[in-house]
Amino acid sequence: MPEFEPSHPPLLAARGLTFARNEQPVFGPLDFSVDAGEALLVQGDNGAGKTTLLRVLAGLLRADTGDVAIDGRAASRSLRSRAVSYMGHLPALKADLSALENLDFLCGLHGRRRGQLPGNAMAIVGLAGYEDALVRQLSAGQKKRLSLARLWLAPSPLWLLDEPYANLDLDGINLVNRMVQAHLRAGGAALLTTHGAYAAPPVRTRMLVLERPS
Amino acid sequence: MMWSAAKALMVRDLRLLWRRRGDALQPALFALLVVVLFALALGGEAQALAKVAAAVLWLAVLLAGLLALDTLFRGDAEDGSLEQWMLAPVPLSWLVLVRTFMHWATTALPLLIATPLLAELLHLPRAQLPVLLASLALGTPLLSLLGAVVAALTVGMRRSGILVALLALPLYVPILVFGAGSVAAAAQGLDPTGALLLLGAGLVLALVLAPLAAAAAIRIALD
Numbered sequence: 403m404p405e406f407e408p409s410h411p412p413l414l415a416a417r418g419l420t421f422a423r424n425e426q427p428v429f430g431p432l433d434f435s436v437d438a439g440e441a442l443l444v445q446g447d448n449g450a451g452k453t454t455l456l457r458v459l460a461g462l463l464r465a466d467t468g469d470v471a472i473d474g475r476a477a478s479r480s481l482r483s484r485a486v487s488y489m490g491h492l493p494a495l496k497a498d499l500s501a502l503e504n505l506d507f508l509c510g511l512h513g514r515r516r517g518q519l520p521g522n523a524m525a526i527v528g529l530a531g532y533e534d535a536l537v538r539q540l541s542a543g544q545k546k547r548l549s550l551a552r553l554w555l556a557p558s559p560l561w562l563l564d565e566p567y568a569n570l571d572l573d574g575i576n577l578v579n580r581m582v583q584a585h586l587r588a589g590g591a592a593l594l595t596t597h598g599a600y601a602a603p604p605v606r607t608r609m610l611v612l613e614r615p616s
Numbered sequence: 617m618m619w620s621a622a623k624a625l626m627v628r629d630l631r632l633l634w635r636r637r638g639d640a641l642q643p644a645l646f647a648l649l650v651v652v653l654f655a656l657a658l659g660g661e662a663q664a665l666a667k668v669a670a671a672v673l674w675l676a677v678l679l680a681g682l683l684a685l686d687t688l689f690r691g692d693a694e695d696g697s698l699e700q701w702m703l704a705p706v707p708l709s710w711l712v713l714v715r716t717f718m719h720w721a722t723t724a725l726p727l728l729i730a731t732p733l734l735a736e737l738l739h740l741p742r743a744q745l746p747v748l749l750a751s752l753a754l755g756t757p758l759l760s761l762l763g764a765v766v767a768a769l770t771v772g773m774r775r776s777g778i779l780v781a782l783l784a785l786p787l788y789v790p791i792l793v794f795g796a797g798s799v800a801a802a803a804q805g806l807d808p809t810g811a812l813l814l815l816g817a818g819l820v821l822a823l824v825l826a827p828l829a830a831a832a833a834i835r836i837a838l839d
Contacts, residue, residue, distance in 0.1 A: 460703060463839065483705040492696020498635040510624020511704045513617065
């Protein structure tokens with residue numbers, strides 16, 4: 403059906419991607435692509451390689467074979483740094499700084515989306531009133547929300563979210579879904595890993611199921 | 617972009633320093649401890665002290681720097697900040713350079729400022745003080761830069777306290793030799809310029825190469 407052919411190259415495309423740790427294959431070979439306005443749900447059991455896949459896509463790990471293209475161009479370090487935001491298991495927050503000070507630093511590091519302010523982002527993720535609270539006093543779920551605020555402020559079109567639903571209450575899960583939906587509507591794309599049957603965002607979603615290599 | 621990232625990192629480090637001002641005093645207190653213990657052990661005799669004063673001060677500064685070295689990247693590695701540094705649109709080596717500069721400014725610079733006082737405590741001849749300060753001003757950033765490479769290499773390990781010291785010491789020895797040597801030369805009435813120029817050359821070289829090496833080491837360590 404040629405009318406469904408996207409006129410642009412996919413925002414993210416991986417071809418023949420494999421990764422092995424100490425000669426033990428972790429995943430692959432994988433072929434997939436994500437268009438702008440789409441979400442890719444990466445599912446798999448613990449140890450199936452979801453986190454490793456996201457780290458490879460973010461450029462924190464080097465794939466053994468295969469290549470990754472962003473917007474039709476081979477993913478170089480500088481291209482990745484502008485196009486990709488990665489939210490991993492480690493929150494990258496300083497416990498001794500306040501929530502707003504942490505956001506200020508991360509915005510200075512990654513740049514900030516035009517017209518978005520850290521204060522607004524905190525309100526969006528439901529942390530209004532916690533601006534001056536030290537991060538060490540926040541709960542795990544609140545830290546996750548702060549990471550989501552950082553993501554919201556980042557100017558990159560491609561979100562790589564590693565277990566974005568972990569530690570969040572029902573309201574927080576809805577928040578992730580709403581944020582992903584808004585991001586996709588604005589022309590972005592998102593990869594989400596999840597090990598369970600969480601409510602997926604109500605958007606055009608592709609699935610990628612990773613299985614532990616035998 | 618480069619400058620805004622550098623500014624953000626500097627502001628963050630200064631805020632962190634202020635929140636943990638007790639910890640920030642540790643290197644200076646340690647150096648004071650070394651100096652005082654030396655003075656006591658040598659019996660407080662002005663002549664004996666004056667002879668070793670420059671070497672003791674250099675040693676105190678070097679050991680204090682070694683003590684603080686492990687904190688250079690450890691905190692940022694443990695909370696995932698380094699991952700975000702690697703993904704930032706500015707070169708990792710630039711962030712490493714800024715971080716190392718801030719680390720130097722918060723651990724070594726206070727010592728440099730306290731040096732005239734500590735020198736007085738050790739009866740360092742006044743004429744040698746400018747040479748000592750010049751050698752420390754050139755030598756301590758060099759120590760920090762070389763230390764950054766070692767700290768980056770060991771950042772993936774859980775407990776690396778003594779390993780950092782073992783790896784760093786061989787690199788530190790030449791700097792100590794030229795640093796303390798320049799003051800010793802001045803004490804004997806020789807020209808200390810040569811040793812100082814060598815330290816300066818080393819500093820320029822390390823400014824260019826050490827951040828690149830440290831950034832590569834971080835990428836390997838966090839693999």
